Amino acid sequence: MTNLRISNSLTRSKDLFKPINPKKIGMYVCGPTVYANPHVGNGRSLVVFDLLFRVLVQLYGRENISYIRNITDVDDKIIEASKQKNTSIEKITTEVTNNFHQNTKELNCLVPTVEPKATEHIEDMIQMIKSLIEKKFAYVNEGHVYFRISEFKNYGKLSNKNLEELQVGSRVEISKLKKNPLDFILWKPALNDEPAWDSPWGRGRPGWHLECSVMSEKYLGKKFDIHGGGLDLLFPHHENEIAQSCSNNSNSILANYWIHNGFLTMKKEKMSKSLGNIETITDVLKRYSGQVIRLALLSAHYKQPLDWNENLLEQSKNTLQKWYELYDEKQNKVENNHTFSILLDDLNTPKYFAKLHELFSLATKGDKNKKNEFNEACRLIGIFNENKETLEKKKNISAKVNEKFILEQIEARIQARKSGNYKLADKIRNDLLKNGIIIEDKLNKTKWKYK
Numbered sequence: 001m002t003n004l005r006i007s008n009s010l011t012r013s014k015d016l017f018k019p020i021n022p023k024k025i026g027m028y029v030c031g032p033t034v035y036a037n038p039h040v041g042n043g044r045s046l047v048v049f050d051l052l053f054r055v056l057v058q059l060y061g062r063e064n065i066s067y068i069r070n071i072t073d074v075d076d077k078i079i080e081a082s083k084q085k086n087t088s089i090e091k092i093t094t095e096v097t098n099n100f101h102q103n104t105k106e107l108n109c110l111v112p113t114v115e116p117k118a119t120e121h122i123e124d125m126i127q128m129i130k131s132l133i134e135k136k137f138a139y140v141n142e143g144h145v146y147f148r149i150s151e152f153k154n155y156g157k158l159s160n161k162n163l164e165e166l167q168v169g170s171r172v173e174i175s176k177l178k179k180n181p182l183d184f185i186l187w188k189p190a191l192n193d194e195p196a197w198d199s200p201w202g203r204g205r206p207g208w209h210l211e212c213s214v215m216s217e218k219y220l221g222k223k224f225d226i227h228g229g230g231l232d233l234l235f236p237h238h239e240n241e242i243a244q245s246c247s248n249n250s251n252s253i254l255a256n257y258w259i260h261n262g263f264l265t266m267k268k269e270k271m272s273k274s275l276g277n278i279e280t281i282t283d284v285l286k287r288y289s290g291q292v293i294r295l296a297l298l299s300a301h302y303k304q305p306l307d308w309n310e311n312l313l314e315q316s317k318n319t320l321q322k323w324y325e326l327y328d329e330k331q332n333k334v335e336n337n338h339t340f341s342i343l344l345d346d347l348n349t350p351k352y353f354a355k356l357h358e359l360f361s362l363a364t365k366g367d368k369n370k371k372n373e374f375n376e377a378c379r380l381i382g383i384f385n386e387n388k389e390t391l392e393k394k395k396n397i398s399a400k401v402n403e404k405f406i407l408e409q410i411e412a413r414i415q416a417r418k419s420g421n422y423k424l425a426d427k428i429r430n431d432l433l434k435n436g437i438i439i440e441d442k443l444n445k446t447k448w449k450y451k
């Protein structure tokens with residue numbers, strides 16, 4: 001057994017991690033709702049759970065871990081975005097998912113074992129609702145299906161609230177279809193042009209909480225090790241996931257460890273789309289490399305709030321630049337690297353960074369072992385993933401050509417081709433290539449990526 005300790009929201013303590021089966025570790029993390037390009041607050045959740053995944057990989061081996069991160073591609077927010085932008089839902093979800101993947105790559109997040117999409121699991125969701133209705137944990141009312149909170153005895157266990165407290169705290173109920181204001185939706189009817197699937201309760205779509213219960217069970221089983229997400233998901237989302245899964249499977253618990261990252265804030269206020277105080281990862285990438293952003297996001301302990309500002313980014317940039325002085329392309333084997341153990345104490349990144357600074361000073365004094373140890377310790381948290389040259393190149397690119405410029409060039413090329421000016425079209429493509437941007441034509445669309 002290893003000695004990884006991790007803060008567990010379920011027990012409200014720092015617990016020793018004991019996997020159900022060390023050869024089959026399961027981690028489920030709530031992924032993005034693909035209605036708008038992810039902001040750096042979403043990025044924090046991505047990077048924190050990527051770090052935890054990396055730690056588990058070190059301890060147990062990648063082949064023994066299933067890391068599932070879902071994509072919510074059916075949701076009220078997506079429908080709303082499609083109406084506002086007058087764009088098809090499919091176009092929005094595809095573009096945002098692509099952007100999300102590009103961002104995770106830049107932030108050097110490892111690819112999860114499976115990345116299931118909600119829309120690919122609708123039939124499984126319908127089956128689960130049927131089962132919940134049969135077991136009296138759910139009821140149907142005018143094409144809506146609700147989860148019956150009063151039937152689930154453990155409701156509030158994760159968020160440490162009892163039902164009475166929650167009833168008092170719940171907002172004045174607008175829907176007359178619910179028996180209890182806390183009952184939550186499992187299936188809702190669709191309006192004319194909304195995405196919809198046939199079901200025994202009419203055409204409609206699933207409620208958001210349901211997908212995670214269904215997909216975690218499908219890929220990890222009825223009970224698994226770790227469930228993660230941002231702190232905002234603890235209640236009601238995770239509480240509702242537990243209610244659905246545990247009542248359906250007569251289980252006492254869904255996952256043994258519930259881990260929540262703290263908020264990324266701006267001027268001390270949670271970064272969120274609804275407040276409008278966001279900065280997308282793509283926008284920050286125009287000014288700083290993914291490694292700088294990653295370093296900044298890991299600079300505070302994952303449970304603590306982290307305030308996002310230019311100062312933090314500049315500091316991280318300077319640190320990274322300094323650390324790169326000792327960058328070694330060769331990955332030398334290090335005996336007894338003690339640095340890693342710092343992360344075993346609840347992913348203590350601030351202490352880990354302090355140790356990196358210390359190793360850096362020792363290594364600059366010429367200690368070869370320390371230099372190797374330093375390089376290994378940097379790679380372990382997902383930095384030093386690019387050599388100096390690529391990093392420099394990217395820095396120059398972002399200074400010269402930003403996304404707006406690239407999109408303008410792509411549009412100019414499309415127009416040139418339309419008017420038969422292929423010479424100009426080729427020139428635009430070649431000029432972009434010289435700046436490290438590759439463009440590709442696929443199915444009447446032009447996409448771009450870094451060389």
Ligand code: AMP
Pocket residue numbers: 030031032033034041042043044045228229230231232233261262263264265270271272
């Ligand atoms: P969403 O796309 O809104 O469902 O969020 C994706 C993930 O990002 C979830 O785990 C959220 O809890 C997390 N998240 C959203 N906003 C923030 C924030 N400001 N700070 C940290 N995590 C966040």
Ligand code: ZN
Pocket residue numbers: 029030031212237241
């Ligand atoms: Zn979820």
